[in-house]
Amino acid sequence: MYRLRLPKSARRMVISSIASALILATTMLAQNGAARFRAKDPGPRPNPATAIPNPVPGLNANETALFNESLLRVSELEGTCDTCAQQPQGVPPVDPDPKNPFSPLKLVNSAGMGPVFNADQCFICHSQPAIGGSSPAVNPANVIAHRLGGTNTVPSFEDPSGAFRETRFKFNADGSRDGGVHSLFTVQGRSDAPDCKLNQPDFDAAVRDRNIAFRIPLQLFGLGLIESIPDSAIRNNMKANAELKRQLGIGGHPNMVPNNGTISRFGWKAQNGSITTFAGEAYNVEMGISNDIFPISRSEEAGCNLSYEPFDIPRSESELYNNPLKIMPAWLMFTEFMRFVDAPQPAPLSASAQHGKELFSQVGCALCHTQSFQTLGVANPTRPAEEIGPHVVALRGQTVNLFSDLLVHHMGATMADNVVQGGAGPDEFRTTPLWGLGQRLFFLHDGRTNDLMVAIQDHFSREHSDGGDNPVKDQHSFRYGPSEANEVVERFNHLSEADKQSILDFLRSL
Ligand code: HEC
Numbered sequence: 153m154y155r156l157r158l159p160k161s162a163r164r165m166v167i168s169s170i171a172s173a174l175i176l177a178t179t180m181l182a183q184n185g186a187a188r189f190r191a192k193d194p195g196p197r198p199n200p201a202t203a204i205p206n207p208v209p210g211l212n213a214n215e216t217a218l219f220n221e222s223l224l225r226v227s228e229l230e231g232t233c234d235t236c237a238q239q240p241q242g243v244p245p246v247d248p249d250p251k252n253p254f255s256p257l258k259l260v261n262s263a264g265m266g267p268v269f270n271a272d273q274c275f276i277c278h279s280q281p282a283i284g285g286s287s288p289a290v291n292p293a294n295v296i297a298h299r300l301g302g303t304n305t306v307p308s309f310e311d312p313s314g315a316f317r318e319t320r321f322k323f324n325a326d327g328s329r330d331g332g333v334h335s336l337f338t339v340q341g342r343s344d345a346p347d348c349k350l351n352q353p354d355f356d357a358a359v360r361d362r363n364i365a366f367r368i369p370l371q372l373f374g375l376g377l378i379e380s381i382p383d384s385a386i387r388n389n390m391k392a393n394a395e396l397k398r399q400l401g402i403g404g405h406p407n408m409v410p411n412n413g414t415i416s417r418f419g420w421k422a423q424n425g426s427i428t429t430f431a432g433e434a435y436n437v438e439m440g441i442s443n444d445i446f447p448i449s450r451s452e453e454a455g456c457n458l459s460y461e462p463f464d465i466p467r468s469e470s471e472l473y474n475n476p477l478k479i480m481p482a483w484l485m486f487t488e489f490m491r492f493v494d495a496p497q498p499a500p501l502s503a504s505a506q507h508g509k510e511l512f513s514q515v516g517c518a519l520c521h522t523q524s525f526q527t528l529g530v531a532n533p534t535r536p537a538e539e540i541g542p543h544v545v546a547l548r549g550q551t552v553n554l555f556s557d558l559l560v561h562h563m564g565a566t567m568a569d570n571v572v573q574g575g576a577g578p579d580e581f582r583t584t585p586l587w588g589l590g591q592r593l594f595f596l597h598d599g600r601t602n603d604l605m606v607a608i609q610d611h612f613s614r615e616h617s618d619g620g621d622n623p624v625k626d627q628h629s630f631r632y633g634p635s636e637a638n639e640v641v642e643r644f645n646h647l648s649e650a651d652k653q654s655i656l657d658f659l660r661s662l
């Protein structure tokens with residue numbers, strides 16, 4: 153047998169050039185592959201033709217009447233007092249927004265705003281892709297700041313084409329924890345508060361001192377269904393797949409309602425146990441309107457507080473409110489809206505999205521983003537024995553496809569906001585329900601991205617003792633453990649680009 157005998161150095165040269173050629177070829181292939189295809193967020197699905205959301209199917213006549221009335225009432229644009237309302241009570245709005253016939257564009261048609269507020273209408277923040285949704289494409293901060301002559305400065309962190317952000321301050325000047333909402337605006341300069349002199353908080357200082365945390369609006373669709381999930385179902389799901397969760401480093405625990413020991417489930421940190429509490433709190437905190445459950449105004453500044461307290465309570469003045477539906481306070485009508493509004497409707501799954509749905513479970517996303525829960529009882533009960541479960545019959549025996557375990561998880565330094573709420577610590581967040589994701593524009597609690605790929609990658613964070621991956625986020629040195637989602641994100645990153653694309657396609661179908 154003939155063998156080519158080359159000197160050792162020549163042999164080395166041949167081997168090394170074959171190796172370089174191989175490396176070059178592989179690199180070129182990879183580059184070509186990359187140029188050919190990288191997984192990419194396909195972007196939001198188009199909005200529905202009408203801005204008005206549907207009620208859950210199967211409401212009775214009284215519930216339907218409540219839902220319709222709630223839409224009218226909670227679309228109101230608020231002002232400081234009854235008599236300075238521009239929109240007369242009891243007649244349809246004169247300048248309806250064509251996309252939302254319930255909502256007058258410019259006129260103030262309601263009342264009760266206190267000195268400080270974030271916005272003057274619930275649906276100005278909850279409006280994408282329809283009323284009741286999340287933050288709209290155009291940030292409404294500038295309109296709200298100057299309505300009726302308001303002299304507010306729009307804070308620097310309100311990006312005109314970004315999500316509307318509201319603020320919490322992390323610490324007080326004495327170093328103790330704050331964590332509360334600091335209202336963006338005051339009524340100073342508005343024609344309905346002529347004597348008010350009241351400055352906004354010093355947001356520039358809070359930004360400079362890295363003492364500020366942001367939150368964007370969550371959507372409100374299907375909240376009656378989430379409210380109807382029994383605590384026992386959340387606990388059983390928490391215990392399920394224990395071994396797999398342990399291997400992947402996934403924990404999670406419920407945040408609790410103080411005082412009664414039930415599981416709290418609404419808000420970015422699952423800090424609120426009921427939509428009724430959330431509605432009362434939002435009327436007070438977002439719009440400055442005191443009410444039955446938050447009876448005191450957030451600011452008692454003389455000359456700026458023009459409404460009686462609590463302002464929004466059941467109305468008994470017979471000459472104005474002789475219709476039983478009008479007797480209900482607006483904040484309670486908002487609860488009815490959220491209880492009766494239907495869940496977001498997913499799009500039909502493409503072949504890719506169907507495959508993505510399977511991968512979403514396989515890589516472990518579904519260990520936190522639990523696909524569904526059941527509400528108690530039997531749908532359409534026919535016998536008295538079946539009549540257990542939610543009071544509202546249409547909410548009984550329903551599958552709630554929310555894609556959340558309703559637990560809070562340690563997400564590490566990249567996500568952390570260093571705000572504590574009840575049992576949810578500085579880096580803990582509720583697994584965001586992913587239903588409706590296909591039509592949302594901004595992601596994560598602070599609205600930092602509109603790209604699903606970034607939202608997924610930001611689930612990853614190593615242990616940090618220096619304020620984290622993003623040290624400019626926090627002046628306070630703080631120790632964060634690794635994110636519970638690390639292993640799952642690594643598994644996602646090991647998928648082929650085509651498989652990643654399938655998961656993104658699945659997410660945009662929701
Ligand atoms: C300034 C913008 C803004 C306005 C106005 C606003 N919200 Fe919100 N909403 C938010 C933000 C931000 C969150 C997330 C709060 C958090 O978890 O810290 C939220 C969350 C919610 C949630 C929790 C949803 C869930 O899935 O857990 C409810 C309920 C809610 N808002 C109701 C209301 C009601 C009722 C009004 C009118 C009184 C209102 N909101 C007005 C910004 C707004």
Ligand code: HEC
Nearest residue numbers: 517520561567581582583584595596597607636637640644
């Ligand atoms: C350990 C639990 C956990 C795992 C595993 C997990 N997530 Fe999440 N996810 C969360 C939490 C908590 C948030 C909220 C974080 C925040 O906003 O601060 C979230 C938020 C999201 C959001 C943003 C939703 C919104 O409306 O802002 C998307 C999208 C998402 N997750 C997709 C995924 C995908 C895809 C996977 C699998 C690759 C995954 N998640 C794995 C807990 C988890």
